[in-house]
Amino acid sequence: METIKLSVPHLGGLEKTYVDEAVESTWIVPLGPFVDRFEERLEEYLDTPNVVALSAGTAAIHLGLIMAGVTAGDEVICQSMTFSASCNPIVYLGAQPVLVDSECDTWNISPHYLEEAILDRKKKTGRFPKAIVAVHLYGMPAKMQEISAIASKYGIRVIEDAAEALGSKYMGKMCGTLGSYGALSFNGNKIITTSGGGALICPDEDADRKVKFLSTQARENRPYYYHTTIGYNYRLSNVSAAIGCAQMEVLPDRVARRKEIHHIYEKAFANTAGISLHTNPSAEFDSNFWLSTILLDKSIVQRTPDELRVFLLERGIETRLLWRPMHMQPVFYNAPYYGENCSESLFENGLCLPSGSILTDEEVRRVAETINEAVGAG
Numbered sequence: 001m002e003t004i005k006l007s008v009p010h011l012g013g014l015e016k017t018y019v020d021e022a023v024e025s026t027w028i029v030p031l032g033p034f035v036d037r038f039e040e041r042l043e044e045y046l047d048t049p050n051v052v053a054l055s056a057g058t059a060a061i062h063l064g065l066i067m068a069g070v071t072a073g074d075e076v077i078c079q080s081m082t083f084s085a086s087c088n089p090i091v092y093l094g095a096q097p098v099l100v101d102s103e104c105d106t107w108n109i110s111p112h113y114l115e116e117a118i119l120d121r122k123k124k125t126g127r128f129p130k131a132i133v134a135v136h137l138y139g140m141p142a143k144m145q146e147i148s149a150i151a152s153k154y155g156i157r158v159i160e161d162a163a164e165a166l167g168s169k170y171m172g173k174m175c176g177t178l179g180s181y182g183a184l185s186f187n188g189n190k191i192i193t194t195s196g197g198g199a200l201i202c203p204d205e206d207a208d209r210k211v212k213f214l215s216t217q218a219r220e221n222r223p224y225y226y227h228t229t230i231g232y233n234y235r236l237s238n239v240s241a242a243i244g245c246a247q248m249e250v251l252p253d254r255v256a257r258r259k260e261i262h263h264i265y266e267k268a269f270a271n272t273a274g275i276s277l278h279t280n281p282s283a284e285f286d287s288n289f290w291l292s293t294i295l296l297d298k299s300i301v302q303r304t305p306d307e308l309r310v311f312l313l314e315r316g317i318e319t320r321l322l323w324r325p326m327h328m329q330p331v332f333y334n335a336p337y338y339g340e341n342c343s344e345s346l347f348e349n350g351l352c353l354p355s356g357s358i359l360t361d362e363e364v365r366r367v368a369e370t371i372n373e374a375v376g377a378g
Contacts, residue, residue, distance in 0.1 A: 003316045006318045006354050006356065007190075008189070014249065015246040019243060027239075029237060030235035030237050032238030033238070034241035035237075038194075038244040039053050042184075042248070046174045046177055048174070048201060050203070050207065050208035051208075052208060053197065053236040054215055055237075056185070058088065060199060061086065061089045061133065061159060063200055063211050063232070064183055068130065069130060070090070070095050071130075072093060074093075074095040074127075074131075075095065075121055075127070076097060078098070078100070079108060080101055080327045080343050081102045081107065081135075081325045081343035082135045082326065083323055084326065085163070099325075099326050100338050100339055101337075101339020101340060101341075101342050102343040106140050106141070106142060107137045107343075108140065109135065114338075118156070128154050130156070134161065134179065138164055138291045138293055139289055139290035140168070140278065140280070140285065141165065141284075141285050142170075144160070148178065148179065157181075158180050159180065159181050159182075160182040162182050163184060163185035163190070163198070165287075166288065167191055167254075168286060171284050181201060181202060181207075182200070184198055191251065191255060191258065191288060191290055194244040214229075214234075215234035218231025219231065255288045262279070265292050268368030272371075272372055274297040274375055278295065289355065292352075294351055295346070295350050296349050303375075305322075305348070305349060311370075312367075312371070317367055318354060319354065322347050354367050
């Protein structure tokens with residue numbers, strides 16, 4: 001029996017056709033007609049102009065922070081429970097991460113501790129943090145209305161890390177379009193992929209132009225190479241964008257399928273004591289359910305998440321522990337942290353389940369049945 005993978009790429013059928021077209025045209029470098037087309041299709045899907053295709057989601061966060069004015073010596077607030085790519089670009093710029101706990105309904109940055117962190121940093125340093133990186137974890141939207149209101153109150157710009165949230169909506173609006181800038185990822189395990197790649201959603205045409213300038217080594221418009229500022233080699237290749245264009249044609253189907261998979265898990269665990277499936281807290285939230293995730297009640301379930309992970313792997317099912325919070329990572333031990341232990345508790349009790357759109361209903365039910373067996377066996 002083949003291993004059921006966590007989340008693998010799902011090709012739509014036209015990828016090879018478009019890549020062949022890109023190769024035959026000799027546009028196999030960064031920039032090109034497929035890059036333009038990919039950006040246009042993202043803008044249409046997100047219902048917003050000014051999307052810049054980049055080499056990675058990390059590059060998008062990095063440039064978003066630069067556009068927000070972050071420089072060496074600044075402080076930037078970041079959700080602690082996330083992948084390190086949300087936080088690393090802060091350090092690239094010589095700035096200091098300030099880590100904030102999650103709230104336990106969305107698993108995203110707590111507005112309460114966010115404001116506490118802002119006020120305490122002002123008290124301790126004499127300055128407000130320069131930016132906030134708000135993450136839509138596993139596709140679940142953060143409470144952007146509250147986050148944005150707090151940020152606006154103190155004049156702080158918000159970078160949305162929507163790497164896992166393409167197709168998710170909050171209050172009817174697409175995640176990634178709700179902050180000052182929004183970062184997307186097209187890594188191989190995401191909703192759609194360009195093999196690697198990302199994009200930055202910009203607030204206006206001027207910002208779009210500047211991001212494109214910075215992401216192409218900041219080359220001035222002269223007949224020779226001339227630079228007045230530091231730039232980056234961050235533009236997406238035309239070949240990768242060709243894959244992205246094919247993937248965009250099936251994106252709505254991919255989002256719908258992830259939601260269907262989540263619904264199968266929801267039914268399967270409805271009467272299982274000790275297992276809680278993370279779902280939309282209210283009608284304001286519309287997660288793409290990039291990864292369906294569960295929490296184990298350790299007073300009922302005798303296995304730890306890691307023991308359950310091993311149990312499933314031995315039966316041909318790949319799962320993953322939740323992100324270990326950044327304040328628990330050695331590289332960020334010295335970063336200020338605000339909150340209690342919500343994110344720590346989530347990490348200690350949670351597991352990500354196979355959620356790729358390529359999975360059949362039968363495979364999803366097999367995963368759920370095996371988990372129920374593990375829980376029943378104790």
